[in-house]
Amino acid sequence: MNQSESQTAPLEQYMPPRSAGKVSSQQLNPVEDVQKYVVEFAKQQPQTAALWCFGIGFLVGWKLKPW
16 A cells, blocks of 8 residues: 555545435534524623614614615
């Protein structure tokens, strides 16, 4: 066996096993995860969340002003 074969492993070694049509319970859901995080943060620190909402609303309103 030469040196390049010993350093590179087959790709299948790093990939999870394929299941026919089964959905993993650890599937990534970034939008839902961010939503849950923001709701939990707002419950723990309502003043900070309110300031963030005011600031974002101010900037969006400033950029969308009709005049």
